[in-house]
Amino acid sequence: MTSSLPLRSAGVTAPAGFRAAGIHAGIKASGKKDLTLVVNDGPLDVASGVFTTNKVKAAPVLWSQQVLTQHRVRAVVLNSGCANACTGPEGFQDTHATAEKVAEVLDCGAGEVAVCSTGLIGERIPMDALLPGVDAVAAALASTNEAGVDAATAVMTTDSVPKYAELSHQGFSVGGFAKGAGMCAPNMATMLSVITTDAVIDAELADAALRAAVGTTFNRLTVDSSTSTNDTVLLLASGASGVTPTADEFTGVLTAVCRDLVLQLQADAEGVTKHVSVTVSGATDDADAERVARAVADDPLVKTAFFGSDPNWGRIAMAVGKADAAVDPDRLDITLNGVKVCAGGVRGEDRSLADLSGKEITVLVELGLGAGTATVLTTDLSHAYVEENSAYSS
Amino acid sequence: MTSSLPLRSAGVTAPAGFRAAGIHAGIKASGKKDLTLVVNDGPLDVASGVFTTNKVKAAPVLWSQQVLTQHRVRAVVLNSGCANACTGPEGFQDTHATAEKVAEVLDCGAGEVAVCSTGLIGERIPMDALLPGVDAVAAALASTNEAGVDAATAVMTTDSVPKYAELSHQGFSVGGFAKGAGMCAPNMATMLSVITTDAVIDAELADAALRAAVGTTFNRLTVDSSTSTNDTVLLLASGASGVTPTADEFTGVLTAVCRDLVLQLQADAEGVTKHVSVTVSGATDDADAERVARAVADDPLVKTAFFGSDPNWGRIAMAVGKADAAVDPDRLDITLNGVKVCAGGVRGEDRSLADLSGKEITVLVELGLGAGTATVLTTDLSHAYVEENSAYSS
Numbered sequence: 041m042t043s044s045l046p047l048r049s050a051g052v053t054a055p056a057g058f059r060a061a062g063i064h065a066g067i068k069a070s071g072k073k074d075l076t077l078v079v080n081d082g083p084l085d086v087a088s089g090v091f092t093t094n095k096v097k098a099a100p101v102l103w104s105q106q107v108l109t110q111h112r113v114r115a116v117v118l119n120s121g122c123a124n125a126c127t128g129p130e131g132f133q134d135t136h137a138t139a140e141k142v143a144e145v146l147d148c149g150a151g152e153v154a155v156c157s158t159g160l161i162g163e164r165i166p167m168d169a170l171l172p173g174v175d176a177v178a179a180a181l182a183s184t185n186e187a188g189v190d191a192a193t194a195v196m197t198t199d200s201v202p203k204y205a206e207l208s209h210q211g212f213s214v215g216g217f218a219k220g221a222g223m224c225a226p227n228m229a230t231m232l233s234v235i236t237t238d239a240v241i242d243a244e245l246a247d248a249a250l251r252a253a254v255g256t257t258f259n260r261l262t263v264d265s266s267t268s269t270n271d272t273v274l275l276l277a278s279g280a281s282g283v284t285p286t287a288d289e290f291t292g293v294l295t296a297v298c299r300d301l302v303l304q305l306q307a308d309a310e311g312v313t314k315h316v317s318v319t320v321s322g323a324t325d326d327a328d329a330e331r332v333a334r335a336v337a338d339d340p341l342v343k344t345a346f347f348g349s350d351p352n353w354g355r356i357a358m359a360v361g362k363a364d365a366a367v368d369p370d371r372l373d374i375t376l377n378g379v380k381v382c383a384g385g386v387r388g389e390d391r392s393l394a395d396l397s398g399k400e401i402t403v404l405v406e407l408g409l410g411a412g413t414a415t416v417l418t419t420d421l422s423h424a425y426v427e428e429n430s431a432y433s434s
Numbered sequence: 435m436t437s438s439l440p441l442r443s444a445g446v447t448a449p450a451g452f453r454a455a456g457i458h459a460g461i462k463a464s465g466k467k468d469l470t471l472v473v474n475d476g477p478l479d480v481a482s483g484v485f486t487t488n489k490v491k492a493a494p495v496l497w498s499q500q501v502l503t504q505h506r507v508r509a510v511v512l513n514s515g516c517a518n519a520c521t522g523p524e525g526f527q528d529t530h531a532t533a534e535k536v537a538e539v540l541d542c543g544a545g546e547v548a549v550c551s552t553g554l555i556g557e558r559i560p561m562d563a564l565l566p567g568v569d570a571v572a573a574a575l576a577s578t579n580e581a582g583v584d585a586a587t588a589v590m591t592t593d594s595v596p597k598y599a600e601l602s603h604q605g606f607s608v609g610g611f612a613k614g615a616g617m618c619a620p621n622m623a624t625m626l627s628v629i630t631t632d633a634v635i636d637a638e639l640a641d642a643a644l645r646a647a648v649g650t651t652f653n654r655l656t657v658d659s660s661t662s663t664n665d666t667v668l669l670l671a672s673g674a675s676g677v678t679p680t681a682d683e684f685t686g687v688l689t690a691v692c693r694d695l696v697l698q699l700q701a702d703a704e705g706v707t708k709h710v711s712v713t714v715s716g717a718t719d720d721a722d723a724e725r726v727a728r729a730v731a732d733d734p735l736v737k738t739a740f741f742g743s744d745p746n747w748g749r750i751a752m753a754v755g756k757a758d759a760a761v762d763p764d765r766l767d768i769t770l771n772g773v774k775v776c777a778g779g780v781r782g783e784d785r786s787l788a789d790l791s792g793k794e795i796t797v798l799v800e801l802g803l804g805a806g807t808a809t810v811l812t813t814d815l816s817h818a819y820v821e822e823n824s825a826y827s828s
Contacts, residue, residue: 096755096779127781266749347820357519362488362660384522385490429735430738430742
């Protein structure tokens with residue numbers, strides 16, 4: 041479809057018809073930015089969303105799922121510093137009050153305002169900081185590159201850098217930001233991403249394209265197999281370009297932007313020292329391939345071996361064998377960074393030939409059973425991951 | 435049935451009718467013990483076994499599964515230092531040759547000799563060390579306490595202490611050893627355990643009792659969700675006590691010994707600083723309860739929080755919600771070391787009241803849906819686990 045690579049200069053403000061801002065409202069004690077607002081100025085206000093499959097859903101997820109049933113979103117307000125999850129009816133009321141406040145400031149209906157939150161689970165949101173913050177963030181709204189970057193910055197928690205990307209194609213563009221570094225096994229999506237477009241699309245295409253793009257990008261990243269309570273990806277279309285792309289065109293551009301955001305998430309995952317790509321081919325079907333790829337990508341013995349740059353293919357064979365999928369041990373090939381260390385289920389080329397000392401590790405698992413294939417991205421399991429997740433509550 | 439606690443003085447040699455030994459044959463470069471032999475002198479030679487559910491099975495597992503179809507075992511030979519997994523037909527031939535050698539020395543059939551191996555996956559076993567080792571270990575056979583401890587010692591890999599236990603009851607006894615510290619999510623059993631009894635039991639009771647005992651003991655421990663290629667638990671009955679227990683009596687004593695061995699495995703797990711017990715009650719059924727307990731016990735964010743002595747119940751709620759089980763977020767209670775930190779899905783007592791600074795952590799998750807219950811044992815995820823599994827191949 042397109043061979044262009046996404047840029048990283050603005051994110052959500054790259055498409056026409058959008059303004060954004062990110063400020064410090066006082067939710068985080070650190071003084072860092074913690075409140076983002078993204079506004080769609082139209083002419084369209086078509087939207088689609090995908091949300092966590094975790095049965096314990098945060099209040100803003102429950103609220104935004106309701107909003108998205110209408111496929112119309114005028115604004116998204118996002119806070120970091122508090123997940124507003126496991127907070128009961130009072131937490132839901134906080135989310136509702138947040139949407140009402142944004143609606144009042146923007147002169148629209150609360151039912152057109154999606155809400156996202158990220159941070160510690162089980163704590164109430166400090167509304168005395170958030171509500172005045174809505175006035176301040178609305179006053180800062182702009183369509184500049186800087187505003188797009190501020191918006192991407194104010195959703196960060198353990199992220200060390202903001203993640204954003206945009207891609208223009210045949211007169212329309214798609215831009216977005218994402219956050220997420222741990223509790224990250226998106227299914228459906230990783231912790232908070234907002235994607236904007238000025239293409240002219242309807243709700244049906246928005247839904248279909250978002251589900252297709254997320255299925256092969258956000259949902260194929262696993263940092264730690266821990267599916268968050270707050271995962272949300274929202275797509276907002278302004279129609280401001282006046283360009284009506286084909287479904288394939290739009291889905292292709294959207295997928296390219298999502299993939300770029302996911303690579304940024306992987307690169308900034310908690311404690312990451314390796315970027316690992318696990319591709320399984322020859323499975324009975326794609327679902328089996330994905331189950332095997334996830335079993336390898338989530339196995340702590342495989343991940344600690346990668347941290348040690350150790351081409352320990354026996355641990356990969358173990359993980360393949362424990363997956364809930366059809367596996368014939370005698371047909372198993374494993375290739376690490378181009379070296380086929382396991383062939384037909386036994387030792388192939390010498391493992392010492394597989395150099396895993398660099399940052400990129402590519403694992404190819406060939407099952408020899410069918411045409412099913414899947415790729416899952418992951419990271420290593422490092423001392424820094426343990427440190428980051430044991431030293432304080434997050 | 436019995437309120438006696440197992441002792442730890444001999445293990446497999448505690449029941450009458452058994453001899454054992456453990457020596458250094460030269461499989462491990464370290465000079466540590468690496469070859470164990472357990473012999474059943476009868477009068478019975480009834481046996482049962484349970485094996486890994488991993489689809490990638492080591493050669494000795496494939497061999498011993500064949501042997502156990504006859505429910506008769508005269509001897510078990512076990513080596514550490516090499517798993518003989520992913521070694522193809524040649525690896526299976528090595529196992530066969532090992533059984534033939536043991537049969538020759540003991541003057542029995544190779545089909546009466548079970549074989550177990552543990553160590554690095556994907557490497558051939560050094561038969562030039564193992565075969566002479568069989569002569570040496572047979573010459574060392576004895577029914578003393580010391581011989582039982584030697585047998586438990588020679589199967590160790592990353593274990594730091596040998597694990598063994600025995601329990602006498604109404605004139606018969608059950609004893610056993612086990613090894614396993616990582617790649618340990620037994621399903622069915624953890625890496626290598628041999629259990630002996632002098633009770634008079636038949637093959638049917640041996641099978642039923644072993645499956646019942648393993649299901650509630652070995653299969654409820656998870657160190658790292660990594661199911662090994664070599665897991666094997668064998669039960670050997672000599673009948674030498676002349677005592678014929680009831681099925682309930684025998685199963686009770688066997689389960690007590692298995693539970694004791696599992697607690698020893700948990701206490702010596704790789705990098706362990708906490709002994710964690712996760713009990714789920716109120717699930718729709720026991721299977722759902724076990725799925726929720728495993729989701730909590732295997733979650734790396736939960737395990738790193740425990741390493742940090744952090745009562746971070748939000749991460750537990752997240753793990754409960756991602757489990758493939760019926761969950762109503764509004765009925766969820768979570769109790770940490772006696773403090774109900776989450777009640778009805780929201781914050782309960784202050785988390786700071788839950789003191790997790792000690793070694794024992796008890797997690798109670800109440801789902802409020804039904805009568806299903808399950809307990810899974812696990813450990814924390816520590817720097818030492820990462821160090822042990824990244825610093826060298828194992």
